[in-house]
Amino acid sequence: MEKIKGVINAIEEIDYSLAKKTQRRLDNLTKPQGSLGRLEELAKQIVAITRNENPQFKNKVIFTMAADHGVVEEKISAFPQEVTAQMVYNFLKGGAAINVLARHVGAKVIVVDMGVKERLKVKSERLKVKKIGLGTKNMAKGPAMSKEEAIRSIGAGIEVFEEEFKKGIDIVGIGDMGIGNTTSSSAIVASITGRPVEEVAGRGTGIDDKTLSHKIGVIKRALNINRPVSNDPIDVLSKVGGFEIGGLCGIVLASASKSVPVIIDGFICGAAALMAYSLEPKVKDYMIASHCSAEPGHKAVLKYIGLRPILDLGLRLGEGTGAALAMGIVEASIKILTQMATFKDASVSERIRG
Structure with missing residues (x-):
């Protein structure tokens, strides 16, 4: 039982601040904000779990x-x-x-x-x-x-x-x-x-x-x-x-x-x-x-x-x-996050504001 307790005690909350930072990054990609729906949610969750802003799934x-x-x-x-x-x-x-x-x-x-x-x-x-x-x-x-x-x-x-x-x-x-x-x-x-x-x-x-x-x-x-x-x-x-x-x-x-x-x-x-x-x-x-x-x-x-x-x-x-x-x-959600161009990088006009 000590092994189980030790593992449970090692579980921390995910990094919600990184999820917010990731959302800002997603919003700057060449697409309307939120247009990739659940893929964007998953990308934020993975970054918050791994504490890695550029995660990769090699293994x-x-x-x-x-x-x-x-x-x-x-x-x-x-x-x-x-x-x-x-x-x-x-x-x-x-x-x-x-x-x-x-x-x-x-x-x-x-x-x-x-x-x-x-x-x-x-x-x-x-x-x-x-x-x-x-x-x-x-x-x-x-x-x-x-x-x-x-x-x-x-x-x-x-x-x-x-x-x-x-x-x-x-x-x-x-x-x-x-x-x-x-x-x-x-x-x-x-x-x-x-x-x-x-x-x-x-x-x-x-x-x-x-x-x-x-x-x-x-x-x-x-x-x-x-x-x-x-x-x-x-x-x-x-x-x-x-x-x-x-x-x-x-x-x-x-x-x-x-x-x-x-x-x-x-x-x-x-x-x-x-x-x-x-x-x-x-x-x-x-x-x-x-x-x-x-x-x-x-x-x-x-x-x-x-x-x-x-x-x-x-x-x-x-x-x-x-x-x-x-x-x-x-x-796929992580590849969208890490491989897709931003408006600035692609020289694409952003949404008209105001």
Whole structure:
């Protein structure tokens, strides 16, 4: 717990004065003031986060964290549990959607085994093994993990970030893989936000109406049995969370502590971001919401934290796919700031005043 506290204590407010200075610079570029809308907002946010007036994204990293969930035995998913491990192998071979989109934006994908049920039979420089356990326990029958395991999972996320930070990181994206993790995320979101389970539980991998109704019942049972304390995110994580969700929370906290912008993917990453925000509200300004997921609980997360997504493409895959897409837009905002000419430089007449 000391590691987590140390990281939280290192998180400072972003530099709002630099955001104001950046706005003046944007206003002098060869365009009507504010005409590039959200791109200008993103550029200001990145400068304020990094404390760098001319930031560059030379080292782009997407962390995709994987783990299994014991609640799968309640038959709440359209896919079997072994898909988690199979997809990790696919990530490492470069054949998944996240690999394609990461290559598209020039980002490196780091896959993290936080608690895949299978012991992975592969070694790769792109794989980090931080296994807390062989999947969580069934939260519908008791706590998903111990409090000590919850703390370890957040700490493992911090370690993963810090190990990669030594090699250089300019911007981070986070993603997930874990059959059953929308069920855990729904329970986390319902617990922390107080929203009814029916409003935050969705179809995940594509379940039908009957299975969705059953899934909602399972989540309600888990919350009733475990009674997570809503204002204690570590308690919530231990009772209804997942190892990868804890790890993603750790990455968000660690990124903020090092003044690195972090792009949040979909619903599961949103649940992790919600926990990080509950632990330290200052992380909000370091986070960029990549998109609004088709999962209804993601909208609840974004509203609760106060984040506005860049994209709305009906995505519900996870892996970090939305984060990769948004990373390209965020980088474009910085190129506008740093490469576009001013009125003076381009000898262009400014707006008529008066």
